[in-house]
Amino acid sequence: MNVADKLVAMVLALAAFAVVIGLILFVVSLLERRGARRVAWFFVGPTVLLLIVGLLYPAGRTVVRSLFDAAGSSFIGIANYTAIFSSPDQLVVLRNTVLWVLVTPFVATLVGLLYAIWVNGARGESAAKALIFLPMAISFVGASIIWKFVYEYRFYDPDVRVNPEQIGLLNQVLVWLGMQPQQFLLNQPWNNLFLIVVMIWIQAGFAMTILSAAIKAIPAEITEAARLDGVSASQLFRFVTVPAIRPTLVVVLTTIAIGCLKVFDIVRTMTGGLYGTSVVANEFYTQSFTAGNQGLGAALAVLLFVLVIPIIVYNVRQLRQAEAR
Amino acid sequence: MTTTPPPVQVVLPAGRSEGDVAATVRATKRRLTSPWATVAAIVLATVWTIPTFGLLVTSFRPAADINSTGWWTVLTNPNFTLENYRTVLATDSSQSLLPFVINSVVIAVPSVVLPIFLATLAAYSFAWMQFRGRDALFVAVFALQVVPIQVTLIPLLSLYADIGVAGTFWAVWISHTMFGLPLAVFLLHNFMREIPGELVEAARVDGAAHVTVFFRLMLPLLKPALAAFGIYQFLWVWNDLLVALTFAGSSNQVAPMTVALFNLTGTRGSQWFLLSAGAFVSIIVPAIVFLALQRYFVRGLLAGSVKG
Numbered sequence: 001m002n003v004a005d006k007l008v009a010m011v012l013a014l015a016a017f018a019v020v021i022g023l024i025l026f027v028v029s030l031l032e033r034r035g036a037r038r039v040a041w042f043f044v045g046p047t048v049l050l051l052i053v054g055l056l057y058p059a060g061r062t063v064v065r066s067l068f069d070a071a072g073s074s075f076i077g078i079a080n081y082t083a084i085f086s087s088p089d090q091l092v093v094l095r096n097t098v099l100w101v102l103v104t105p106f107v108a109t110l111v112g113l114l115y116a117i118w119v120n121g122a123r124g125e126s127a128a129k130a131l132i133f134l135p136m137a138i139s140f141v142g143a144s145i146i147w148k149f150v151y152e153y154r155f156y157d158p159d160v161r162v163n164p165e166q167i168g169l170l171n172q173v174l175v176w177l178g179m180q181p182q183q184f185l186l187n188q189p190w191n192n193l194f195l196i197v198v199m200i201w202i203q204a205g206f207a208m209t210i211l212s213a214a215i216k217a218i219p220a221e222i223t224e225a226a227r228l229d230g231v232s233a234s235q236l237f238r239f240v241t242v243p244a245i246r247p248t249l250v251v252v253l254t255t256i257a258i259g260c261l262k263v264f265d266i267v268r269t270m271t272g273g274l275y276g277t278s279v280v281a282n283e284f285y286t287q288s289f290t291a292g293n294q295g296l297g298a299a300l301a302v303l304l305f306v307l308v309i310p311i312i313v314y315n316v317r318q319l320r321q322a323e324a325r
Numbered sequence: 326m327t328t329t330p331p332p333v334q335v336v337l338p339a340g341r342s343e344g345d346v347a348a349t350v351r352a353t354k355r356r357l358t359s360p361w362a363t364v365a366a367i368v369l370a371t372v373w374t375i376p377t378f379g380l381l382v383t384s385f386r387p388a389a390d391i392n393s394t395g396w397w398t399v400l401t402n403p404n405f406t407l408e409n410y411r412t413v414l415a416t417d418s419s420q421s422l423l424p425f426v427i428n429s430v431v432i433a434v435p436s437v438v439l440p441i442f443l444a445t446l447a448a449y450s451f452a453w454m455q456f457r458g459r460d461a462l463f464v465a466v467f468a469l470q471v472v473p474i475q476v477t478l479i480p481l482l483s484l485y486a487d488i489g490v491a492g493t494f495w496a497v498w499i500s501h502t503m504f505g506l507p508l509a510v511f512l513l514h515n516f517m518r519e520i521p522g523e524l525v526e527a528a529r530v531d532g533a534a535h536v537t538v539f540f541r542l543m544l545p546l547l548k549p550a551l552a553a554f555g556i557y558q559f560l561w562v563w564n565d566l567l568v569a570l571t572f573a574g575s576s577n578q579v580a581p582m583t584v585a586l587f588n589l590t591g592t593r594g595s596q597w598f599l600l601s602a603g604a605f606v607s608i609i610v611p612a613i614v615f616l617a618l619q620r621y622f623v624r625g626l627l628a629g630s631v632k633g
Contacts, residue, residue, distance in 0.1 A: 001578055003427050009494060010431045017439055021446075025536050032534040039535060040459070043450035047443050047506055048462070054503025055472050058480035065479070111369070118366035130616065131370045135377070137615035138608050139564030141583045145590060145604045146376045149383065149597065167395050167597075169379055201373065233359060262473055265566040265583075269590050284475050285567070294479060301475040312471050 021046075059305070066298035080299035090283070096192050097279045097307075100199070100263060105256040108200045109249065112207025116215055117237065129212065133205035140202070140265030147198045148270055151184040188276040195277055198266050203256045214248035215241060247318060254315040261307055280304050384409055384601035391597045409602035422603045424577035425585035429563060429607070431494060432573075432581050436501035436562040437555055443502070444509030444554075445547065449539055451510070452517040453525050463514070469507040477504075478571050485572065494579055496572040501562050509554055516550035517543065552621040560611050560622075582607040 001009070028042045069076045084090045112132075119128045135143060152168030166172040171181040184194045218241065226240050242249070264281040267273050273282040280300055288297030382396045385405045399405075415421040450456070451463045481500065485491040490499070520543070528538050544551075566583045573579040575588055586607060589600050615622060 003424075006427055006431045006494075010434055013435050013494070013498060014438060017435070017442075021442060029534055029536045032536065038456065040450040040454040040456035043446045043454065043535070044456075044462070047447035047466070047510060050443070050499075050503045051466065051469055051506055053484075054481065054500070055469050055477055055507075058477035058484070059472055061480040062476040115366060115369055118362040118369075122363065122366070128366060128370060130619070132373050133619075134612065134615070135373070137560060137611045138377075139566070139583050139611070141564070141566050141586050141590075142604045142608050145586060145600050146380045148590065149380050149601070150376050152597075165394055167392065169375070169395065169397070172395050172397070201376070204373070262475070265587075268566070269587055272591070281473075281475060285570075288479055289571075298476075298479065301473065301478075304473045305471075305476050308471055308473060 062298045062301055065294060066302050068295050070293040070295050072294060076295070080296050081303070083296060084299060084303060092276050093278045093280060093283045096277060097261065099192055100196055100260040100279060101257050103193070103196050104199045104203065104260045105253045108203035108256055109207045109211075109252050111200065111204040112209075112252070113211050113249075115204070116208045116212035117241065120212065120215060129208065132208055135202045136205045138202070140198075140263075141269050143198055143202055144266050144269035147194075147201070148185070151194060153181055153183045185271055185277075186275050191271065191275055191277055195266055195270055198270070199260060199263060203259065207252045207256065210252050211245060211248060214245040218244045247321075250318045251315060254311050254318075257311055258308055261304060261311075280307070380601050381605060383597060384605050386598075388596075388598035391601070409598045410606070413599060413602045413606055420599060422582065422585050422599075422606065425580060425582045426606060428573075428577070428579055429581040429583075429610075432497050432501075432569070432579075433559060433562045435494075435498045436505070437558045439498065439502040440505035440509045440558060441551060441555055444506055444513050445544070445551070446539070447506075447510045448513035448517050449535075449543055451514050453538075454535065463510075466507055466510050470511065474504050474567065478567075482571060492572070492574050492579060494573075497569060497579065500568050500572055501558075501565070504568070505558050505561070509558070512554050513547065513550055516547060520546055549621060552618065556614060556618050556622045559614060563607075563611050 024042050024046070028039045031039055065072065066080055067075060067077060069079075084094070115132055116129075119125050122128065138146070149167075150169050151171075152166070153171055154164040154166050154168075166175055166181055170184065174181055185191050222240060222244065223236065226236055231239070262281050263279060264285060267277055267279055267282040268285065271277045273279070273286055278286065281304060284297050284300040284304065286297075287293045287300060291297075379396050382399055383391055385407070386396065386399065387404060387406050387408065390404055394402075412418060412420050413422045414426075416423060447466070451459060451466075482491065485496045485499075490496045524542060525538060528542055533541070563581075564583065565581075566587060569581050569584050570587070573581065573584065575584060577585070582603070586600065586603050589596060589603065
């Protein structure tokens with residue numbers, strides 16, 4: 001297909017969609033003119049149908065599939081699940097996922113919170129915020145390329161003492177400091193932390209935006225009163241700011257944690273999950289599409305689902321409490 | 326999965342007046358007399374910006390230079406070219422990424438329009454119509470936001486193969502529409518409930534049909550909400566890798582920019598001249614959308630719940 005064909009295909013799809021919706025609404029107005037009251041299903045029907053076909057039915061099939069072997073021919077019960085929790089490779093995957101979920105939300109939120117406080121009310125506040133926020137508009141793939149270049153390594157042989165120029169900034173900094181260049185993405189287990197840095201870089205902007213809005217909503221009387229009592233900046237932070245925005249902090253932490261559970265693009269783009277960096281969402285893809293073990297892949301997808309639920313339940317309960325107050 | 330985290334619902338203390346805001350601003354200004362805060366902010370902003378800046382500079386350097394010297398050497402030895410962008414955007418080169426850019430556009434437009442329109446219809450019925458099981462159904466739609474798309478991919482793939490749309494734009498459009506719906510319904514429903522009920526009641530009493538109320542009253546009033554979700558969904562679709570990788574394959578017939586860039590990183594001896602320029606071609610579109618419509622986007626972020 002050339003460019004024109006693709007654009008025509010797109011316009012035709014939009015036109016087809018418009019015709020279908022137009023027909024539905026036409027039928028609705030005919031019915032309404034005849035005095036029919038029950039037209040709601042025409043409005044909600046297409047959405048419900050798509051959700052059943054696109055989410056419910058496939059999710060059900062995946063749960064069933066996770067109880068079958070690699071080829072999908074024989075029922076093996078929970079063997080795929082026990083494999084996740086016993087095979088050494090899969091245990092590394094679980095360890096990495098836990099590391100992502102524990103480290104990223106707290107660091108990203110702390111950075112975002114501190115930055116939000118530092119620039120609050122400063123001149124050029126919105127420009128300063130845009131700098132930190134902009135990584136959020138960049139795709140995970142784009143962010144991974146940006147950071148892969150920062151981590152780029154040029155071979156250094158201490159015996160030959162020929163030192164090639166590093167083109168990755170981080171290794172050049174090491175050289176400037178008189179240290180050895182490192183293979184940041186290969187050295188286990190630290191390479192996981194260098195992948196997590198990418199996620200922190202992205203999510204700090206998200207945390208900052210949300211927390212900044214919450215900080216600006218703290219009633220001025222409270223901060224004024226604290227100031228009159230002569231508290232220091234760090235005391236103000238600990239005893240006034242943080243308690244006042246606690247519900248928002250919980251939402252930000254849990255939201256980033258869920259994002260980390262599902263992180264796929266960064267790991268896939270930077271290491272492909274090799275060198276001991278795989279996580280559940282990446283392992284799902286590897287097992288399902290390249291390793292040819294759809295049973296294990298399905299079990300990993302279901303595990304992802306199960307892990308997300310408690311975080312969301314906690315989040316919703318916190319929201320309810322906050323709203324009740 | 327994209328860089329864009331799902332919108333979250335944030336509870337802000339209510340009942341604040343203009344005077345409070347002004348007082349807060351004055352108070353915080355005074356606090357910022359601490360020069361350390363300014364220094365720390367500048368350091369952090371610099372650290373945050375340098376990685377992107379480095380790749381941006383690299384994208385304008387000759388391919389040979391990129392692989393032999395660091396991008397910071399342009400300070401002492403400036404040598405720039407547009408050749409990388411010419412290669413990436415060429416119309417007749419095998420290394421061109423232009424077909425993938427076109428694919429990204431072709432994928433994004435229907436993937437944003439379809440869920441918005443379907444979800445607005447559904448949200449309208451949830452907000453302003455009476456039918457049996459309405460509340461239970463709404464909770465079910467809301468709850469579906471927790472389903473990670475990973476659990477749907479393989480069964481959907483075989484479903485698409487059965488109906489003959491596997492590997493076409495249709496598979497990608499339909500997938501993004503289905504995955505976007507729960508959040509869209511929830512967000513638009515929230516906005517719709519903020520419209521005073523008397524407006525709708527009055528129109529209905531005057532004999533206006535639901536279709537009329539929907540087009541004449543709801544759509545115009547919902548413009549900011551539609552913009553907020555539209556930007557969110559656009560960023561999500563434009564930046565998506567997983568859905569595209571699964572349903573669009575790798576060929577330049579359907580695959581978007583993210584897949585093309587992903588495949589380039591896999592090739593041995595990273596071709597940084599292509600990757601850097603290609604990355605910025607793919608970044609520039611969402612960056613413009615984001616900077617131009619930031620106001621709506623932040624509003625959308627502050628109003629939603631959890632997706633993915």
